Amino acid sequence: MSRPELPGWRWGPFTFRMPFYHTRLYWPELLQGIFIAAATGLSLIPIMTMFFGLTFEEAVAASMIHSILISSALIVFGEPYAPGWLTPALPLVLAFAIGIGEDPSLRLQAMAALSLDFALLLFVLGVTGLGRRFIVWLPDTLKAGIILGAALAALKRVFIDDAERFLLQQPIATGLACAVCLIFAFSLPMQRWREKYRWVALIAALGLLPGFLVAAVVGPLVGEVDYNVQWGILIPPIGDMWAKMSPFSIGFPSVGLMLQAMPLALITYIILFGDLVTGNEVILEGQKNRPDDHIDINPTRSHLALAIRNALMGVIAPVFPTQGAMWTGVHVIIVQRWKQGREAMDSLHSGLISYYGMGIPVLFFLLPLLTGLQPLLGIALSLTLVLTGFACAYIAMGIPTNNASRGAVLMIGAGLAFFEPWVGLLFGVATTLLLVGWDTAPAPTADELKVVDPRRAGLEQEG
Template identity: 75%
Template sequence: MTQPEKPGWRWGIFTFRLPFLHTRFYWPEAFQGLFVAAATGMALVPLMTAFFGLSFEEAIAISMIHMMLLTSALIVFGEPYAPGWITPALPLVLAFVLDSYDEPSQRWQAMTAISLNFALLLFALGISGLGKRFVLWLPDTLKAGIVLGAAIAALKRVFIDDADRFLLQQPVATTLACAVCLVFAFSLPMQRLKERSRLIALIGSLGLLPGFIIAATVGPLVGEVIYNIEWGVMIPPVSEAWNKVSPFAIGWPSLAMFIEGMPLALITYVILFGDLVTGNEVIKEGLRDRNDEHIDINPTRSHLSIALRNGIMALSAPFFPTQGALWTGVHVIIMQRWKQGHRSMGSLHDGLISYYLMGIPLLFIFLPLLTGLKPLLGVALSLTLILTGFACAYIAMSIPKTNASRGTVLLVGTALAFFEPWVGLLFGIAATMLLVGWDRDVGALPQES
C-alpha cells in the first residue's frame, strides 16, 4: 500500500522538512556524504584563490554558502533529487569569465549576471511551462554539440589553460587519482568486476573518494603533497567574502555582461533539463521495487526552486553553475538503498537529507579536515574537470546518428569551447541548419506526478 508523501511544512508548492523532526538520520549516508562531499564540494577553492582574488578562508566561506543552498533544495523546497552542480556547464563558464575579464571584481560581476540570467530564465520557463517545448524544439545535433563543447572546454582548461597552476604542480598524484576514478566510473571490464564482487561495487559507489585516497597516500611519497594539519574550529569569514563578491558590495554587472552571459544561461538550461529527465527516470525505476512511498515529481517546483537558489547565490556568493538539480552518482547510490525496502531506508527524503549532513555545514568548520584537504584541492579541481570532460564526450558522441551529424557536433563543440558564447551558439545553429537540418527527436519528458 502506497503511503502519502513524507510530511513537512507546506508553503505553496514547496515542502519544508526540518531535519530530525520530519526526517530520520542515517549514519551510512552521512558518513559517505561527509567524505565524498569534502572531496568534491571544495574543488572550486583553487579557482577562487587563483583567479577571483579570495583567500583560502574566504573561498571556504563561499563554498559553504554554495553547499547550504544546495541542501536547501531538500530541506526548504522538498525536492526528491540529490542536488549538485550543473557540472558540464562549468568549463564553458570558466572559459568565458576568465578569458573575458581580468579583474576579480569583474569576474564576480560576470558570475552574478549569468546566475541572474539563469534564474530569470528558469522562473519564466517554469511558470509558463515552456521549458519542455524549448528543449524539444532544439535539434539533437545542436544539443550534442553543446555537450561536446563542455567536454572540450573542460579538457582544455586542465591540459592547456591552467596546466601550470594545477596539473603540472602535482602530476603523479593527479594522474593516479584520475586513472582510478575513470576506471571505477567508466571502465567496461571494471563494470563486470563490480557485478561479481561486492567489495569492488562498494568502492565504485564512493565516487571520487578512492581517487582522493590514492592521491593523499602517494602524493607525500613523491613530494607533491605536504600536509600542515591544524587543530580547532574555523569560523568562515562570510562578511569578508561578501565584501569581495556580492553585487551589493562591488557593484552590479553592466548591461553588456547580462547580454554576453545569456547564451550560457540557455546552454546550461539544456543541460539542466537532461538532469531533470535523468533524475525522474531513476526515481520511476526505483518505484517499481518500492511502491510504499509516494514521491512527488513536479517540474514546476523544480524550475522555481532552482531559480530561487540561483537568484540567492547571485546576490551572496555568485559562482555559476553550482546550483543545479542533480548529482547523478549520489542520487543513484541513495536510490539503490531505498529500493531495498522500508527496513533499509524509511523514506527517500531521509536518505537524501542524511547524505547532506542534515544541512549542518560540518566540513567547512573543522580545521583538521580543511587543512588536511587543502593540498589536495588542485587534484580535486583537475579530477572534476577531467571526469566531466570524459562523461560529456561519450554522452555527446552517443547522440548523433549520421556521419554528417557527427562531424557537425565536433564543429559546434569546438566553436563553443574556443569562441565567445554568442559566437559559438550562433555558429552552432548555422552549422546544424546547413549541414544536418533541424533534426529534432522527441524523447522522455519529466512528468508531474
C-alpha cells in the same frame, strides 16, 4: 500499501522538512555526506583563490554558502533529488568568466550575471511550461555539440589553460587519481569485475573518493603534496567574503554583461533539463519497489526552487553553476538503498536529508579537515574536470546518427570551447542548419536523456 508523501510544513508549492523532526537520521548517508562531499564540494576553492581574488578562508565561506543553498533544495523546498553542480557547464563558465578581464570583481560580476540570467530563465520557463517545448525544438546535433563543447572546454582547462597551476605541479598524484577514477567509472573490463565482485562494486560506487584517496597517499611519497594540518575550529569569514563577492558590495553586472551571459545560461538550461529527466526516471523506477513511500514529482516546483537558489547565490556568493538539480551518482546510490524497503530507509526524503542537511555543513568548521584537504584541492578540481570531459564526450558521441552530424558535432563543440558563448552558439546553429538541417527529434524520450548508468556515479557534483 501507499501512503501520503512524508509530511512537512507547506509554504506555497514547497514543503519545509526539518531534520530530526520530520526526517530520520541514517548513518551511511551521513558518513558519505561528510567524506565524499569533502572530496568534491571544496574543489572550486583553488579557482576562487587564483582567479577571483579570495583568500582560502573566504573561499571556504563561499563554499559553505553554496552547500547551504544546495541543502535547501531538500530541507526548505522539499525536492526529491540529490542536488549538485551542473558540472558539464563548469568549464564553459570558467572560460567565460575568466576571459572577461583581469579584474576579479569584473569576473565575479560575470558569475552574478550568469546566476541571475539562469534564475530568470528558470522562472519564466517553469511558470509557463515552455521548458520542455524548448528542448523538444532544439535539434539533436546542436544538443550533442553543446555537450561535446563542455567536454573539450573541460580538458582544455586541465591540459592547456591551467596546466602550470594544477596538473604540472602535481603530475603523478593527479595522473594516478584520474586513472583510478576513469578505470572504476568507465572501464569495460572493470564493469565485468563489478558484476562479479561486490567489493569492486562498492569501490566504484564511491565515485571520486577512491582516486582522491590514492592521490592523498601517493602525493606525499613523491613529494607533490605537503600537509600542514592545523587544529581548531574555523569560523568562515562571511563578512569579508560578502565584501569581495556580493553585487551589493562590488556592483551589479551591467545590462550588456547580462545579455552577453544569456547564451551560456541557455546552454546550461539544456544540461539541466537532462538532469531533471534523469532524476525523475530514477525515482519512478524505484517507486515500483516502494509504492508505500509516495514521492511528489513537480517540474514547476523544481524550476521555481532552482530559480530562487540561483538568484540567492547570484547576490550573495556568485560562483556559477553550483546550484543545479541533481548529483547523479549520489541520487542513484541513495535511491538504490531506498528501494530495499522501509527497513533500509523509511523515506527517500530522510535518506537525502541525512546525506546533505546533516553532513555537508559540518565540513566548513573543522580546521583539521580543511587544512588537510587544502593541498589536494587542485587535484580534486583536475579530477572533476577530466571525468566530466570523458563523460560528456561519450554522451555527445552517442547522439549523432550519421557522419555529417558527427562532423558537425565536433565543429560545434570546438566553437563553443574556443569562442565566446554567443559566438559559439550562433556558429553551432549555422553549422547545424548548413551541414545537417534542423534535425529535431519528435520528443526527448526518457531513454535519450536518461543517464543512470552507475559508471557515471559521482561525476555530477555537487558532481
